[in-house]
Every structure is written in structure tokens, then in C-alpha cells.
Amino acid sequence: MKLYHLSSGPLRVNTYFLVGDEGKAVVIDSGENYNAVVRTAERYGLHIDAVLLTHAHFDHAGNVKKLQDGGAKIYVGEKDAEKLLNDDNLASSFGRRFEKCRADVTLKEGDVVEEAGLKIKVLETPGHTDGSLTYLIGNMLFTGDTLFLESVGRTDFPSGSRSQLINSIRKLFALDGDFDVYPGHEEFTTLTHERKYNTFADYD
Numbered sequence: 173m174k175l176y177h178l179s180s181g182p183l184r185v186n187t188y189f190l191v192g193d194e195g196k197a198v199v200i201d202s203g204e205n206y207n208a209v210v211r212t213a214e215r216y217g218l219h220i221d222a223v224l225l226t227h228a229h230f231d232h233a234g235n236v237k238k239l240q241d242g243g244a245k246i247y248v249g250e251k252d253a254e255k256l257l258n259d260d261n262l263a264s265s266f267g268r269r270f271e272k273c274r275a276d277v278t279l280k281e282g283d284v285v286e287e288a289g290l291k292i293k294v295l296e297t298p299g300h301t302d303g304s305l306t307y308l309i310g311n312m313l314f315t316g317d318t319l320f321l322e323s324v325g326r327t328d329f330p331s332g333s334r335s336q337l338i339n340s341i342r343k344l345f346a347l348d349g350d351f352d353v354y355p356g357h358e359e360f361t362t363l364t365h366e367r368k369y370n371t372f373a374d375y376d
């Protein structure tokens with residue numbers, strides 16, 4: 173499997189392209205900038221089979237309708253699916269446009285997504301939103317706005333919960349072994365680094 177990374181949009185969202193069989197790709201958080209995603213796919217000769225959203229906020233999910241229209245299957249946490257259809261994706265509060273989208277598949281704890289010859293495990297990590305997910309493949313975790321380098325996501329948006337977020341961080345820290353951590357914004361990190369330096373798990 174190959175991994176490509178794109179940082180785009182005014183909020184510098186991280187978009188990840190996981191490449192499986194024959195140039196088929198699964199995109200994690202397609203962001204807002206449709207053209208940047210399409211150009212990246214073209215640059216590396218990828219076909220986007222599916223988009224997996226860590227959550228439904230507009231900066232991560234703003235272009236999913238266009239990608240769906242282009243043939244990609246859209247996956248989102250079952251509790252965030254409605255946010256692709258209402259104002260809880262925060263687009264209107266940030267003055268952004270958002271094309272509403274009905275996801276093709278909704279996900280919950282323990283589901284395994286099989287796309288492009290890849291198997292991606294779903295962990296529910298609520299707190300930033302109630303439907304926030306972390307995706308696990310091999311030794312990689314895609315944590316969206318749940319876990320950042322020495323930080324965590326905001327919990328002051330609709331359906332956010334600080335106590336849930338702390339529990340989600342603890343759940344990730346309790347995973348066995350080390351993982352590379354690919355967050356929804358900012359720099360990559362590792363679970364070992366976060367267990368040592370991220371102080372939010374101690375919060376009460």
C-alpha cells in the first residue's frame with residue numbers, strides 16, 4: 173500500500189490517499205478543495221473508489237458531493253451522516269458553501285471497510301463530534317480532529333463533548349503497540365509520542 177498526503181484549503185486539512193490494487197485509492201477526508209483532490213489523483217494516476225470521512229465538518233467533507241457524483245462511495249460515521257445534510261457541518265457558520273450529500277455507507281465501531289483491496293478498521297472516537305471516527309490500517313491511525321500532535325480537537329461545536337473526547341484519547345492510547353498517527357490537521361505523530369507528551373488523557 174502507498175500513502176500520499178495533501179494539505180489544502182484555508183484550514184489546511186490533511187487529505188490522505190491510500191492506494192490499493194491497480195491505482196485504486198481510498199481517500200480519507202477529501203477536504204474542501206475539489207480541484208486539489210482531483211489534481212492529486214491525476215498526478216499519481218489514481219482512481220478514487222471511496223472517501224472515508226473522519227467526521228462531517230465542512231473543512232473535511234466540503235467536496236464529497238462532487239466526488240460522489242464522480243463515482244466515489246462516501247462513508248461517514250452513523251452519528252455524523254445527518255451533518256452532511258444540515259448546518260452542523262459548520263459551513264454556514266464559517267461562511268462557506270456546502271453541497272449537501274447523503275452518504276452511501278454509515279459506519280460504526282468494529283466495522284471493516286473493504287475498498288481498493290484494502291481493509292480499514294473503524295473505531296468510534298466521539299468528542300470532537302458525536303460521530304467522529306478513527307480509521308486503522310496496518311500500523312497507521314487516521315485520527316481526524318480527535319488526536320493531534322500533542323493536542324486534541326475542539327469540543328465546543330454542536331454534538332462535541334469534552335468528556336467523550338478524553339475517553340476517546342484514552343481508548344486510542346490503550347491500543348496495543350505503536351502506530352503512526354495521521355491527524356486531520358497539522359503534523360504527523362506517533363502513538364508512543366502522544367502517550368508520553370500529550371497531556372489531555374490526564375484531564376478530568
Ligand SMILES: [Zn+2]
Pocket residue numbers: 227229300317
Ligand atoms: Zn472538525
